[in-house]
Each structure stands twice: as C-alpha cells, then as structure tokens.
Amino acid sequence: MLEKQTRIRRSKARGGRRENRVTIKDLARDLGLSITTISRALNGYSDVSEKTRLRVVEAVRESGYQPNRSAQRLVTQRTHSLGWIKDERAGAIADPHFVEVFAGVLRACRTENYDLVFAAGHHSSQTSAYDRSIREHSVDGFIVDLPQPRDPRISFLLDADVPFVVHGRESRSSQYSWVDIDNAGIFKALAGLMFDNGHRRIALVNGDEHFAYAIERRKGVNAAIRQRGLPADCVTYLSTTHPMGLAGYQLTEQALADPSVTAILYSSSIMAMEGQAAVSRAGRVAGGDLAVATMDDGLRHVDLSPYEDLFTFARSPLRDAGERLVDALVARCERDEPPSGKEMDVTFHIAQGLDSAGLPKKWRPAKAA
Amino acid sequence: MLEKQTRIRRSKARGGRRENRVTIKDLARDLGLSITTISRALNGYSDVSEKTRLRVVEAVRESGYQPNRSAQRLVTQRTHSLGWIKDERAGAIADPHFVEVFAGVLRACRTENYDLVFAAGHHSSQTSAYDRSIREHSVDGFIVDLPQPRDPRISFLLDADVPFVVHGRESRSSQYSWVDIDNAGIFKALAGLMFDNGHRRIALVNGDEHFAYAIERRKGVNAAIRQRGLPADCVTYLSTTHPMGLAGYQLTEQALADPSVTAILYSSSIMAMEGQAAVSRAGRVAGGDLAVATMDDGLRHVDLSPYEDLFTFARSPLRDAGERLVDALVARCERDEPPSGKEMDVTFHIAQGLDSAGLPKKWRPAKAA
DNA sequence: TTAGCCAGCCAAAACGTTTTGGTAAACAGT
DNA sequence: ACTGTTTACCAAAACGTTTTGGCTGGCTAA
Structure with missing residues (x-):
C-alpha cells in the first residue's frame, strides 16, 4: 500500500517533549x-x-x-542575551588574553542575568554572521573585540544601527561604546621612563600591528621619542602576528642582536617571560644590565611572581575590562544610553634595580596621560 | 508640582529601538x-x-x-540553541583541553546552525543554574563535561528529563548520550606496552582523580598489571588537582625520585612536556633510558613536534569530540533519538628507540580494547 | 451631596510565527 | 453526470507573555 504523501515536512520533525510547565x-x-x-x-x-x-x-x-523567555522575547522585542562573534583566526580562543576577557564577560553576564551567545566566525564570513543574527533577532547587542584600524565589522554594525560595544577603539570611537586602555599613553610613559633613566637604545616587542591597540602602542613610543627630541633609531621596532608560542623568544633574540640595546618594552607579559630564555642565552640579565618593562594584563594563569622585582609593569586586568564591556553594552541595550567610552585604570609597578646607566635606581610612577 | 505616581515600573525600561524589519x-x-x-x-x-x-x-x-526566532521559539517550543554551563573552577576555561573541545563545539554549532549559550557557574550553584535555564526554556539541551563518578549535574538533568550530552561518562552512562574515549582501554594498552617491553617500575602521572576519566585511566593501568600477574608496587601513582602550571615538572620529579623507574605514563601531553625539564635535571633521557608515553588530545596550540620520535602517543583529538558532542545533542533534541554513546577513535603512535631493556625497539601498535 | 481622584483590578490586543482543519477547483474513473 | 481524489490554497487558533486602555468602588474636598 502506498503511503499518502501530503503535508510531509522536508526538514525539522517536531519532537514530542512533554511540557507541563506552569504558566x-x-x-x-x-x-x-x-x-x-x-x-x-x-x-x-x-x-x-x-x-x-x-x-x-x-x-x-x-x-x-x-x-x-521565548514569550517575553517576542512581546518585548528584547532577548536578554548578548552576542560575541569571535574571529576564529589561529589560536584566538586559546589566547590567554582572550580567556581573561571572556572570564570577565561571563561573570558580568551572570550578575546582569544576561545570556551570552558565543560563536566563532571565519573572518571572511563575519559580517554575514552579524547580519543573520540581527535579522533573526537573536541577541540584543554585540561584543566586538580586537578592532583593526577601520574595522569592517564596526562599519557594518554602525550601519545596522544595532547596539554594540568594542573592546578597544578605532577611528570612529565617538560613535559607539568602547572599553579600552590608553595604549599610547601607557607606552609613551613606559618608554619615557626608560629614556629618562638614560637608556638610548631600546626595543619595542609589540603585538600584531594589524590591530589598533598595537598601532597605538607604537605611536606612544614614538611620542616619547619626539617629546625628548631623540633620534628615531633609538628604538628597534619588532612585532609579531603570532603572539603565542615562540614569538617572545625570537623577538627578544632579535632585539638583543644589537648589543647596545639596554631596555626592552614588551606588549605582553607572556612575551616578556618567554623572552627570558633568550635574555639569559645572550648573557644578559633582566633587572641587571637589561631593563624590562611590559604591559601586564593580569592574566591569572600566568605566574609573574618570579619577575615581580625584575620587570616594570603597567597593569590593567583584562578581566575587569570584560566586566565593563557587559555593563556598557547592557546600558546601551536596556536603557538606550548614548555611546560612552571608558579607559580602564592602569597601575604602574616599578622594578627595582633596573637602571643600567647609573641614574636613580627607582623609576618614579607615571600617570598615563 | 508632584509627579503622579501611577504605573511606574521599577525595573526594565522599554527602549525605543526602531524596528522596521520585514515579517x-x-x-x-x-x-x-x-x-x-x-x-x-x-x-x-x-x-x-x-x-x-x-x-x-x-x-x-x-x-x-x-x-x-523569538516567534518561532514560542510556537515550536524549540530554541535552536544549546547550553553549556561550565564549572568555573580555577583555570577551567583557560585549560587547553577545554579550549580544544570548545573549538569543536563552536564549529559544529555553526554547521548545525545552533546558537551556543555559554555560561560559567560556580560549582555550588550549578544545578540551580540548570534549573533556571530549564524553567526559562532558554535552551533545547545541555553539554556537560568532566563528569565526576556520580555527578550531581547529571542526576539533576536526568531527573528533569531534559536532553543533554556528556563529554565523558560516569556510572549511569546508559541513560544519556555521551562522547568519550576508552580511557581504561587506552591506559591498559599503554601500560601493557611498557610491561611487555620489560619495564618493571613505571609511574602514572594522572590527571585529577576526582574526575571519572582519571579514575578510569588508573583502572586501566591496574588491569594491565593484573593481566600479567605483576606486583602492585610496579606502578607509582601520581596525580594532581592542578594539571596546569607546575604539576608536570613536580610530578615527574617525584616519579624519578625512585631511580628504578624506567617509564612514565602521562595523562596529558602538556604534563609530559613540562616534565622534560625534570627529566633532564635527573640526568635521564626520554627515548633513551626513560620510556615516555602520553595521551595526546591533539591540542593545536601545543607544539609536540620536538617529541614526536621520543614519546609514544595515544592520540584522539578533542576537537573531534567537541563536534560529536553537538551532533549527538542535536540528534537528541531535534529527532528525539534515544541516548547513544560514542567512543572516539584513538590512534597509537609508537616512539622509536624507546626500550631500556634490550627488547624489540619498536612497540607494536595496539588496538584499544 | 457631588465631582474628582485614586487605588486596584481586568479584558483584549499585540508580538510573529507554526499548525490545524478546513475549502474550492481541477481532475480522474466509472 | 456523478463521485472521489488530489492539488493548492487559506482563516483562525495557538504559543505565553506584556501593554493598553479601560472600569469600579471608595475616599476626599467643596
């Protein structure tokens, strides 16, 4: 006998889950x-x-x-959830910096009682992932991180007129909410400390200069030079597109290839630590004949204690930034507040015994401009 | 003039986002x-x-x-999203093993077109997080990982009769879907290889034995002993509740405190690598006078290449497990399929020149029971 | 007493889909 | 010509909330 073939769905079959929930x-x-x-x-x-x-x-x-929640969502036009579509370039979600921000975001989502919808999108298909998510109404707003100078995701989201918050900043920062640190100011201050202690050849071991944060940091170092009328070649610029793994070692090696370099400024404490093997190998000593300063993002799974007194740190925990991101985004989604930017606090922690030029042993704390 | 005070909401204010979407x-x-x-x-x-x-x-x-989606959710009683409430013990989301599974889950969610709602919950409040999520109807099913022997989250979810899938297994594995490897079988095989090559004193550097996987691995090693009628003291059992950081070094140091130990079996390649410093320090050589075997979870951000020919690996990429998890869960949510378990494939990769007892230099690959 | 006000409640509409239970027209078989 | 079947469509109900625009009865002030 032939089955009658009317009204057969091609796709989804309706499951029979028993629902006796109280309404x-x-x-x-x-x-x-x-x-x-x-x-x-x-x-x-x-x-x-x-x-x-x-x-x-x-x-x-x-x-x-x-x-x-589904009923509430439908009628209120609010989902009470936030979206984070992470660029899935190699290692992105394994990066300890990301993990730290993620932890902050998760914590804040819990206290704010928002759901976090997390996805990894390939770079090329990212705006379409946003597009789809927006048209589907599946989240109230987005978290965007690691912006490039004129980031296409931001162009898209501005255009779509949908709430979002950026971890970092790029050219249009007045048009959206962001959470960031004063990258230029911090690196200007750190480089300035080095110059003011007599160092005349320093190296900047920067992050990936495709991203805005790293560009700003380099600018900060340049500003320190210009401010003092120093020659441009007093800084060796190094950077990497693969900040994990061997970069710290290799770039330090490159930096020390010039023996007149007396100070290294790192963009991340991981690279600073990884670089120590190369420092020893070059017969140098951090805190001895080599000054080391680094941005410290408060990575909780990286133990910096062996270096506490050898490195100078500019410290601003990324976890806090993660929490702020959610607060800022919720403010925008829920209360429709205007875009606002927040520069996170930075504390300077000055290494002892770091001077290689006979100048005062203690650096004075600087206020990031 | 006093404001009239009727109908004032205490909480949420309704935002005025312009909606001109096509319906x-x-x-x-x-x-x-x-x-x-x-x-x-x-x-x-x-x-x-x-x-x-x-x-x-x-x-x-x-x-x-x-x-x-909100309208679809309401009428179909399906959210098209999966929940993962991760126990936020120290380092949980920073653990490279987790990251690898996470990557697989994210990828599969994208291909299956499911949203992933990710949350970190404190251990004590976990079942209440599940409870709330269930009553709110905010996801179709859950991913549970790292089960303990009789895991309270699993008890709760079974009781709530809600779809979920476990990465790993515990006592009630017939009642839910799971994705796992044959932990006991693999470690029985690895230990067996060692014994069959003449090793009589080996060490097991295990993961946290609060979790089912580590317990199984220990059992596997025991089975290898019993099978051969060897004395119980031919294995030194070591384990750690903090598999990140210093554990690999310290446990290896402990293992080698007994100089008659000729082989070490690691529960993770990270610990195996971290242990190498202790091996050198003890004047031993992996692949020389020390046999090293380890579970390799295919962690893509850990470079094992220096050890490819020195260690023996049982390899089963966690990323694949992540993808399977989603497939299994979707099958259960969408098509109401009965619970099913899947043991992931394992390939053995045998170190050369590893024998310390004059027995054949090549271990033969074993089939995990 | 009466108008006005307020406190405290409610019926019904709305949100945007899917699903149920049809109907009308075209076609087939006798 | 009549009956049944098939094709292609549709109106209305349903999902579980929030919000709008009421209503009623009691109190206050004049």
Missing part, C-alpha cells in the same frame, strides 16, 4: 486574579496592592514559576 | 498569498506548488526576510 495562566487561575495582575505584580508596577503582590510572589515561589 | 505578514501581502502559504513554502511542505514556492523564495531573497 502565568495557571497562576492567575489558582489565585483568582487576572493574567495582567500577575504580570504587573511581578514586574514591579505600582498598581498592584502590596497584599496581592505578596500573594503572587508566594505562589511563584512555591510553584517554581519562571516566565517563558 | 511574514509583509511577504504575504506583497505576494498576495496567505501567511500560511508563505510559512509552508519556506518549511518545505508539499502542499505548495513549485511555482508559488519559487515566488516566495525569490521574495525572501530580495527582501532579506529572516523569520523571527
């Missing part, structure tokens, strides 16, 4: 109130008597009622 | 068709003529219509 309707029936009143009681409206509100709250507690 | 209603109007027909055309029902379907598809294409 607002059940509560209304049980309490002899209207749905409206239940809803308004729970949402803090003032036109519900205190007595009734307590009855409702009690009923909610004992029934375990939790409003159905 | 199914717009399409229906424009095409002169009913909403039903549009919906059915798009969902692959056979009661729409091919001609009409093409018109619909074309209109969708040019209008950029994307069904509103």
Whole structure:
C-alpha cells in the first residue's frame, strides 16, 4: 500500500517533549486574579496592592514559576542575551588574553542575568554572521573585540544601527561604546621612563600591528621619542602576528642582536617571560644590565611572581575590562544610553634595580596621560 | 508640582529601538498569498506548488526576510540553541583541553546552525543554574563535561528529563548520550606496552582523580598489571588537582625520585612536556633510558613536534569530540533519538628507540580494547 | 451631596510565527 | 453526470507573555 504523501515536512520533525510547565495562566487561575495582575505584580508596577503582590510572589515561589523567555522575547522585542562573534583566526580562543576577557564577560553576564551567545566566525564570513543574527533577532547587542584600524565589522554594525560595544577603539570611537586602555599613553610613559633613566637604545616587542591597540602602542613610543627630541633609531621596532608560542623568544633574540640595546618594552607579559630564555642565552640579565618593562594584563594563569622585582609593569586586568564591556553594552541595550567610552585604570609597578646607566635606581610612577 | 505616581515600573525600561524589519505578514501581502502559504513554502511542505514556492523564495531573497526566532521559539517550543554551563573552577576555561573541545563545539554549532549559550557557574550553584535555564526554556539541551563518578549535574538533568550530552561518562552512562574515549582501554594498552617491553617500575602521572576519566585511566593501568600477574608496587601513582602550571615538572620529579623507574605514563601531553625539564635535571633521557608515553588530545596550540620520535602517543583529538558532542545533542533534541554513546577513535603512535631493556625497539601498535 | 481622584483590578490586543482543519477547483474513473 | 481524489490554497487558533486602555468602588474636598 502506498503511503499518502501530503503535508510531509522536508526538514525539522517536531519532537514530542512533554511540557507541563506552569504558566502565568495557571497562576492567575489558582489565585483568582487576572493574567495582567500577575504580570504587573511581578514586574514591579505600582498598581498592584502590596497584599496581592505578596500573594503572587508566594505562589511563584512555591510553584517554581519562571516566565517563558521565548514569550517575553517576542512581546518585548528584547532577548536578554548578548552576542560575541569571535574571529576564529589561529589560536584566538586559546589566547590567554582572550580567556581573561571572556572570564570577565561571563561573570558580568551572570550578575546582569544576561545570556551570552558565543560563536566563532571565519573572518571572511563575519559580517554575514552579524547580519543573520540581527535579522533573526537573536541577541540584543554585540561584543566586538580586537578592532583593526577601520574595522569592517564596526562599519557594518554602525550601519545596522544595532547596539554594540568594542573592546578597544578605532577611528570612529565617538560613535559607539568602547572599553579600552590608553595604549599610547601607557607606552609613551613606559618608554619615557626608560629614556629618562638614560637608556638610548631600546626595543619595542609589540603585538600584531594589524590591530589598533598595537598601532597605538607604537605611536606612544614614538611620542616619547619626539617629546625628548631623540633620534628615531633609538628604538628597534619588532612585532609579531603570532603572539603565542615562540614569538617572545625570537623577538627578544632579535632585539638583543644589537648589543647596545639596554631596555626592552614588551606588549605582553607572556612575551616578556618567554623572552627570558633568550635574555639569559645572550648573557644578559633582566633587572641587571637589561631593563624590562611590559604591559601586564593580569592574566591569572600566568605566574609573574618570579619577575615581580625584575620587570616594570603597567597593569590593567583584562578581566575587569570584560566586566565593563557587559555593563556598557547592557546600558546601551536596556536603557538606550548614548555611546560612552571608558579607559580602564592602569597601575604602574616599578622594578627595582633596573637602571643600567647609573641614574636613580627607582623609576618614579607615571600617570598615563 | 508632584509627579503622579501611577504605573511606574521599577525595573526594565522599554527602549525605543526602531524596528522596521520585514515579517511574514509583509511577504504575504506583497505576494498576495496567505501567511500560511508563505510559512509552508519556506518549511518545505508539499502542499505548495513549485511555482508559488519559487515566488516566495525569490521574495525572501530580495527582501532579506529572516523569520523571527523569538516567534518561532514560542510556537515550536524549540530554541535552536544549546547550553553549556561550565564549572568555573580555577583555570577551567583557560585549560587547553577545554579550549580544544570548545573549538569543536563552536564549529559544529555553526554547521548545525545552533546558537551556543555559554555560561560559567560556580560549582555550588550549578544545578540551580540548570534549573533556571530549564524553567526559562532558554535552551533545547545541555553539554556537560568532566563528569565526576556520580555527578550531581547529571542526576539533576536526568531527573528533569531534559536532553543533554556528556563529554565523558560516569556510572549511569546508559541513560544519556555521551562522547568519550576508552580511557581504561587506552591506559591498559599503554601500560601493557611498557610491561611487555620489560619495564618493571613505571609511574602514572594522572590527571585529577576526582574526575571519572582519571579514575578510569588508573583502572586501566591496574588491569594491565593484573593481566600479567605483576606486583602492585610496579606502578607509582601520581596525580594532581592542578594539571596546569607546575604539576608536570613536580610530578615527574617525584616519579624519578625512585631511580628504578624506567617509564612514565602521562595523562596529558602538556604534563609530559613540562616534565622534560625534570627529566633532564635527573640526568635521564626520554627515548633513551626513560620510556615516555602520553595521551595526546591533539591540542593545536601545543607544539609536540620536538617529541614526536621520543614519546609514544595515544592520540584522539578533542576537537573531534567537541563536534560529536553537538551532533549527538542535536540528534537528541531535534529527532528525539534515544541516548547513544560514542567512543572516539584513538590512534597509537609508537616512539622509536624507546626500550631500556634490550627488547624489540619498536612497540607494536595496539588496538584499544 | 457631588465631582474628582485614586487605588486596584481586568479584558483584549499585540508580538510573529507554526499548525490545524478546513475549502474550492481541477481532475480522474466509472 | 456523478463521485472521489488530489492539488493548492487559506482563516483562525495557538504559543505565553506584556501593554493598553479601560472600569469600579471608595475616599476626599467643596
């Protein structure tokens, strides 16, 4: 016998999960109130008597009622979730810097009671991932990280007029919310400390200069030079597109190939640590005949304690930045606040015994401009 | 003048985001068709003529219509998203093993077109995080990883009768879907190889034996002993609750404190690598007078190439496991398939020149039981 | 007493889909 | 010509909330 073949779905089959969850309707029936009143009681409206509100709250507690998010989403046009589409270049999600920000974001999402929808998108298909997500209405706003100078994702999101927050900044930073540090100012200060202690040949071991943060850092170092009227060649610029693995060692090796280099400024404490093998190998000593300063992002799974007194640190925990990101984004999604930028605090932690030029042993803390 | 104080919400303020998205209603109007027909055309029902379907598809294409997920969620009772509530013990999301699984999960989510809702929950509050998520209806199913022998999260989820998949296994593995490797079999095989090559004192550097996987691995080693009638003290058991950082070095140091140990079996390639410093320090040589075997999880950000010919590896990429997890979970959510378990393939990669006892230099590959 | 106000409640509409249960027209078989 | 089947469509209900725009009855002020 042939099956009749009408109304057969090609795709999704409807599963038969048993749903006997308690809805607002059940509560209304049980309490002899209207749905409206239940809803308004729970949402803090003032036109519900205190007595009734307590009855409702009690009923909610004992029934375990939790409003159905899907229904809320539909009617409020809010999803109560945030999207983060991470560029999945090699190692991106393994990068300890990312992990640190991620941890902060997760924590803040929990306290703000937002869901985080995380995805990894290939670079080329990224705007389409945003596009789809927006048209589907699946999140209220996005987190964008590691912007490039004029980042196409940001162009797209600005155009789509959808809330987002950037970890970092690029050219259009007045048009969106961002959380960042004063990269230029910090590196200007660190390089300045070195110059002011008599160093005349230093190396900058920078991150990937395709990204805005690294460009700013280089600019900061340049500013320190110009401010003092020093020659351009007093800095050896080094950078890497692969900040994990061997970069710290190799770039340090390159930096020390010129024996007149007396100070190295690192863009990350991981590279600074990795570089120590090359320092020893070159017969140099950090905190002895070599000054080392580095940006410290407060990576909790990297143990810097052996270097606490040998390196100078500019410290600004990325985890805090992660939390701020969520706060800023939620402010924008929920209360429609105008774009705002936040420069995270930086504390300077000055190495002892670091001077190679007979100048005062202690660097004075600097205030990032 | 006093403000009238009626109907003031305490919490959420409704934002005024401009919504001019195209809905199914717009399409229906424009095409002169009913909403039903549009919906059915798009969902692959056979009661729409091919001609009409093409018109619909074309209109969708040019209008950029994307069904509103919130509405779909409400009516279908499906969210098309998966939840992963990760225990946020120290270093959990920084662990390279996790990162690898995560990468696989993300990739599979993209191909399956599922959203991943990721959260970090403190151990104590975990079941309540699941509970809330379930009652809110915010995901279709959960990923659970690193089970303990009788894991309370699994108890809870079984009880809640909600789809989930476990990376790993514990006592009740017939009741849920899981993806795992044959931990006992693999470690039985590796230890067996060592014994069969004449080693009589070996060390097991295991992971955290609070977790099922590590317990299984120890059992596997024990089985190898029993099978050969060897004395129990031919294995030194070592394990750590902090597999990152110094554990590899320290445990190796401990293992080699007994100079009669001629082989070390590691639970992770990271520990094996970290242990090399201690090996050198003890004046021993991996692949020379010390046999080293390790589980290799295919961590892509760990460069094992220096050890390719010195260590023996049992290899099973965690990324693949991540992809399987999603496949298994989607099968369960979408098609309500019964629980199924999957043991991932393992390939053995045998070190050369590893024998310290004058026995054949090549180990023969073993089939994990 | 009466108008006005306020506190406290509610019915119904709306959000944007999917699904149910049809109908009308065309076609086929007798 | 009549009956049944098939094709191609559709109106309305449903999903579970929030919000709008009421209404009622009691209190206050004149």
